[in-house]
Amino acid sequence: MRLLASLHEPADLADAVRDPHRSLSRHELLGEASALAAELDGAQTVAVHATPTVGTVVAITAALLRGVKAVPVPPDAGEVERAHILRDSGAELMLTDEPGDTYGIESLPITRPRRPGTPPAEPAAGEAALVLYTSGTTGPPKGVVLSRAALAADLDALAEVWQWTAGDTLVHGLPLFHVHGLVLGVLGPLRLGSRLAHTGRPTPQLYAATRGTMYFGVPTVWSRVCAAPAEARELRAARLLVSGSAPLPVTVFDDLRALTGQAPIERYGMTETLITVSTRADGERRPGHVGLPVPGVETRLTDVRDGMGHLQVRGRTLFDGYLNQPPRADDWYATGDVATIGPDGWHRIVGRASTDLIKSGGYRVGAGEVEDALLLHPAVREAAVVGVPHPDLGEQITAYVVADPVRPEDLSAFVAERLAAHKRPRVVHLVDELPRNAMGKVQKAALKHG
Structure with a gap:
């Protein structure tokens, strides 16, 4: 399946992907990624030194085009964490433009002169695409295996819920090794055809200086935006301000609405489930709540007391299982989060069962x-x-x-x-x-x- 559908469209799009130092048109990205993909022949899994740059977009795109599992490695990962990810994932290559210890794994430069390549035939929908490492309450991080089908299903659901189209320009400065910054923030534009402007860092000044129709941020980002009123007001022309990865305090919700003229969109998800619940672009935006299940996703509460219960989800966006562990045996996935679901179906996340x-x-x-x-x-x-x-x-x-x-x-x-x-x-x-x-x-x- 063509997970990155927009790259294959005949019409080019200038500045399809850009960071503060470099930009690529859609055709340039496809050419560079295809050339790099040709050098991945024979590999099954590659690690990507996931800096917040266009180079990371090229590397991830190359792996996805080739049908090779991509394992983003945080650029600030410590020695123990990096060694665990590379060893546990079985990565055969490290795609990187940064010198450094790759722990015995061969490195391959992302950016170097190459003749534009021919796009390979993309693999079947059920094939694994990404392995994202996420920390639990015990033990080292586990590799979450996400299929091409799950990624496509989630991005298509969000396109409907957020009315996300090729006419949008997405602005964010989030890390490119998590669902928020990488799956939504990079693969979303590459699938749906919108532009991506990555600011390098998610500061109020950089967001204000970068024109877009959609902005992604975590609550800390939006809190800092609200603390810079002049910069916050520069976002008034945006169509959507999206907050996720942690609950948005009601005070920040209210301040953002007052400064920008619109309430933010909140959504809920996990590495294992992708985004499963969200406020709609054309619907109510309720502070302290994350909205309704996205198309293709069901939710339920178990062990309900005092109106709160343990949230479980199922649907097309769920992961295949943890790397090197038995596959999931149940359609329903226990998120480990405590939530309330109102009579109108609106969800409020109380917090992690283990800590909240x-x-x-x-x-x-x-x-x-x-x-x-x-x-x-x-x-x-x-x-x-x-x-x-x-x-x-x-x-x-x-x-x-x-x-x-x-x-x-x-x-x-x-x-x-x-x-x-x-x-x-x-x-x-x-x-x-x-x-x-x-x-x-x-x-x-x-x-x-x-």
């Missing part, structure tokens, strides 16, 4: 609800809530807060005035910053065990 469902004094408390209450306080800029073992309560609700000068006991009282008293944080730690990963998600395990 706190069992305190016989009550089940969603960390996200407490975080939202804390963020209503004018002094609070960021908040993360976890459950800490407690001899009497089972778990004690504990908050880590980045804030202007304020007394911790005042924040606890503030929450108690807005939620049930048992939901107030018993302990509030004032910190300079919250630990986050490359996608801006707060690393709550570091807070609980640090």
Whole structure:
């Protein structure tokens, strides 16, 4: 199947893909990627040093054209993580323009003079396309195997939900080794025919200086955009502002709407499922909620108590299984997230069952609800809530807060005035910053065990 359908269209598109230093037309990208693909003959799996550049787009495109599994490697991966990914994936080549240790694997330059190649025949829909490594609660990262069919199904579903067309220009500065930045942010434009402008880094200044119709960001990005009002107002001409990878605080939602004139689109997904739930471009945008299942996806809650349950999903967008492990045995995939689903089908993600469902004094408390209450306080800029073992309560609700000068006991009282008293944080730690990963998600395990 032609996963990257737009590359084969007869009409060229100038500046189809660009970063701050380089741009390629659609035909130039196809020519460069096809030439590189010819040098992958015989390989089954290749690693890609996934810098936020056009070079990474060329490398991933080459692998997909050739039918070789592509394994993006984070450019900031430490020695142990990089060695694990290369060893576990069985990658035979490292596609990279960066000098460095490839741990015994042959390297192949992405960018060097080559005659434009002829596009190879793309493989069947069921063939594996990407192996994305994702960390769990225990053990080293696992390789998530995503098929061409799953990628195509998800991108086509989002094209419908977001009214995403070839007339759009997507702007983002996200990493190119995750679903958000790579699958949505690169393969989306290459399948649907829109332009991609990657800003290198997701700063308010770079977003404001780059004209587009769609902008992708994680909550940290949008929070920083709102903290730069002049830059935020430059996004008023955009058609969609999309937030994902972590819950968007209601305060940021409201600030973004006030500054840009439109409420953001929120969506929900995982590496294993791709994007399964989203707000529609032509529908309501409800703060604190991620919308409805996308076409081809079903959801359900299990173990429902107090309106909250464990979210499971099934559909065409799900992964094949974890690399080097038995294939999935059940159509339904347990996400590990706790959610609510309203009578109208709207989903709200409470958080991870392992870290965001706190069992305190016989009550089940969603960390996200407490975080939202804390963020209503004018002094609070960021908040993360976890459950800490407690001899009497089972778990004690504990908050880590980045804030202007304020007394911790005042924040606890503030929450108690807005939620049930048992939901107030018993302990509030004032910190300079919250630990986050490359996608801006707060690393709550570091807070609980640090």
